[in-house]
Amino acid sequence: MATVNLAGAVGFTPSSASTASSGNNEIAGNFQQFLLLLTTQLKNQSPLDPLDTNQFTQQLVQFASVEQQLKTNSTLSSLVEASKASTASTAAGLVGATVTVDGSQATFTGGAASWSIDAAKASTATITIKDSTGMTVATQTRALAAGSQTFTWDGRALNGNTVTAGNFTVSVTARDASGQNVKVSTDLKGRVGSVDMTGTSPLVLIGDRAFSLNALKAIGG
Numbered sequence: 001m002a003t004v005n006l007a008g009a010v011g012f013t014p015s016s017a018s019t020a021s022s023g024n025n026e027i028a029g030n031f032q033q034f035l036l037l038l039t040t041q042l043k044n045q046s047p048l049d050p051l052d053t054n055q056f057t058q059q060l061v062q063f064a065s066v067e068q069q070l071k072t073n074s075t076l077s078s079l080v081e082a083s084k085a086s087t088a089s090t091a092a093g094l095v096g097a098t099v100t101v102d103g104s105q106a107t108f109t110g111g112a113a114s115w116s117i118d119a120a121k122a123s124t125a126t127i128t129i130k131d132s133t134g135m136t137v138a139t140q141t142r143a144l145a146a147g148s149q150t151f152t153w154d155g156r157a158l159n160g161n162t163v164t165a166g167n168f169t170v171s172v173t174a175r176d177a178s179g180q181n182v183k184v185s186t187d188l189k190g191r192v193g194s195v196d197m198t199g200t201s202p203l204v205l206i207g208d209r210a211f212s213l214n215a216l217k218a219i220g221g
Contacts, residue, residue, distance in 0.1 A: 091195045091202035091213060099204065100218040101211045103188035105169045114152040115170045116188045119144040123182040125174035129153060132167050144174055144184070187217060 106113040119125070122145055129138040137157045151170070155162045174182040190206040197203075203210040 088197055088202055091197070091204060094192045094204055094219070095195060096192065097219055098189065098191050099206070099216055099220075100187050100189045101204075101206065101215040102186070102217055103209075103211075103215075104171065104186040105167055105215075106209070107165075107167050108153070108155050108163060109165045110155070112152050112154050113168055114150050115186055116148060117144065117151050117170075117172060118148045118185045118187070119146055119174060120183040121146045121176055123174035123176045123184075125172050125182075125184060127151060128171045128173075130169050130171070131163070137163055137168070144172075144182075 103116050106115050117125075122143070125142060125144045127140045127142065128136055129140075131137050138153065139158070140153075142151075153168075153170075157163050170186060172184040172186065174184045176182050188206060188209070188211075192204045192206060194205045195202050196205060196210060201212055203212060204216070205211075
């Protein structure tokens, strides 16, 4: 007795299962049909021409393997969605809170990019600006007053050309009149006014600047 291709009999192949939009529902239905055909063949097989049990077992294992894979994918998708919901809930809970974020990165979109700089005392600083690849694109030397201030960069690079839009990181080294190092921070402390959830990850807005949750260094204070 020839073995019927049970997978084909129910219109199923592993590749079609992996791309099926109905996912687990489809494989569950196909699996039930497979078991029904399997039982029917066993009941009606000829003693003189029995079923090939090796092929039989292979098809059964194949179905079980794909079914388990789809269940695993479904579980992972559920975990991802739960994680996104948890992250969004956490971000929403920050509205109105005072937070400290790593403000070393800013986005240049064609006008100017700005950073908040806090110097421990009056000093002369060298400000280095790097692009997303870590390459230095601009440097400036300027006097810093003690306390918080805003540094604005017009996007002009070392070669005199204006850089293309992108994310840029600033670092500051400063010395006082006696040549001693002065602590300078680019951290930004402020109140979260709102949360932007239109992208793939929530962004907290402090004034007109947006920060990812990964940029948060402290809440409160």
